[in-house]
Amino acid sequence: MTAPTTxxxxxxxxxxxxxxxxxxxPLLLIPGGTGGASSFDDVADTLAADYTVVTYDPRGMSRSPLDDPEAEQRVAEHADDALRILDLLSPGERARVLGVSSGAIVSLHLLTAHPGRIERVVAHEPPVVEVLPDAADHRALIARVRxxxxxxxxxPAMAVFAAGLKREGDTDEPKAEITLPPQAVARAERTMAxxxxxxxxxxxxxxxxxxDLDRLRxxxxxxxxxxxxxxxxxxxxRPAAYLAERFGTELVHFPGGHIGLTTHPAEFAELLRKAFRG
Structure with missing residues (x-):
């Protein structure tokens, strides 16, 4: 693994x-969930052969402390953080962006708010449940989690959250065990924190x-x-599938599931290259 400049x-x-x-x-990778820059280590090393790859810990995560630990978080402010990083490291250049999960939500806002800075965005499973026809059900889930x-x-809140993410008809029967790379296992302590x-x-x-669906279209x-x-x-x-159908565009399938970049890093990186080439 190549040691990055930090x-x-x-x-x-x-x-x-x-x-x-x-x-x-420039290629900016925006992590989701409890991940930070290190969640992209495996794909970032591969992609660095073709791009200046920038990863970061979102505000409040890992090595990016908040001034006020109790501050409310807003998608627009997280997108502004991403823009500030691009302005610092690639001023004037249009960047390619990958956002995953909650980071994909940030990437959508970054595209609509600052299209002049963006060449192309790959948004992998952004849980923008407000676009779905059954959005009211998911508002109730968010309220239960809170x-x-x-x-x-x-x-207990994570258990409620995880149950709400399952596909319809899923049961609690054990699923096939996912084997994570050693680097991913080592990141578990930071993830839990x-x-x-x-x-x-x-x-x-x-x-x-x-x-902003009109802007995204x-x-x-x-x-x-x-x-x-x-x-x-x-x-x-579901939101990615719904939006692709609504916009008349292709829904691109990446290997694995929601954390495919962790479980299938080489295949994920190769497909990402193709997506950025259009």
Whole structure:
């Protein structure tokens, strides 16, 4: 694994840890869930042969502390953070962007708010549930997660959240075990430390976000909506499928499920290259 160049960028209310690898056109990778820059280590090394790959810990995660740990989180502010990183590391250049999960929500806002800075966005399973016909059901899920978090704590809230993400008809029967690379296992401690912030701040705010659909449609020639081959029907998959159908564009399937970039990094990186080539 190539050691990246690291730095810190001061933004409104936070300090962002970022990492840079390779040379070439700028490629910004926006993590989701409880992940940070390190969640992209396996794909970033591969992509650095073709791009200047920039990864970072979103505000409040891992090595990007908030000035006010209790501050409310907003998608627009996280997208502004991404823009600030691009302005620092690739001023004036249009960037390619991959966003995964909650990071994919950020990438959608970044595209609609600052299209002049974006060459192409791949949004992998953005859980923008407000676009779905059954959005009211998912608002109720978010409310249950929030109430459980405040009443019982992180792990019970995560259990409620995870149950709400399953595809219709799924049972609690054990599924085939996923074998993670050693690097992913080593990241588990940091991931666990980020859980309270994720379930308490990111989930309620980000999953209540409603994208500008007219703006996205107008920019759909620069937007690749993506889902995991193994996550068809699960909640994070459904908005990407719905938007692709609504915009008349292809839904691109990446290997694995919602965390395919972790379980299938080489295949994920190769398909990502193709997506950016159009």
């Amino acid at each position: 730095g810190n960028l001061r933004v409104n209310g936070a300090s962002l840890h970022y990492e840079v690898r390779g040379e070439g056109p 109430e459980t978090f405040h009443a019982q704590g992180t792990m 980020n859980l309270p912030y994720f379930v308490g701040r990111i989930v309620p705010s980000f999953m209540s976000y409603a994208p 107008a920019l759909s020639d620069r937007l690749v909506l993506a889902g995991g081959q193994d996550s068809r029907g699960e909640l994070p998959y």
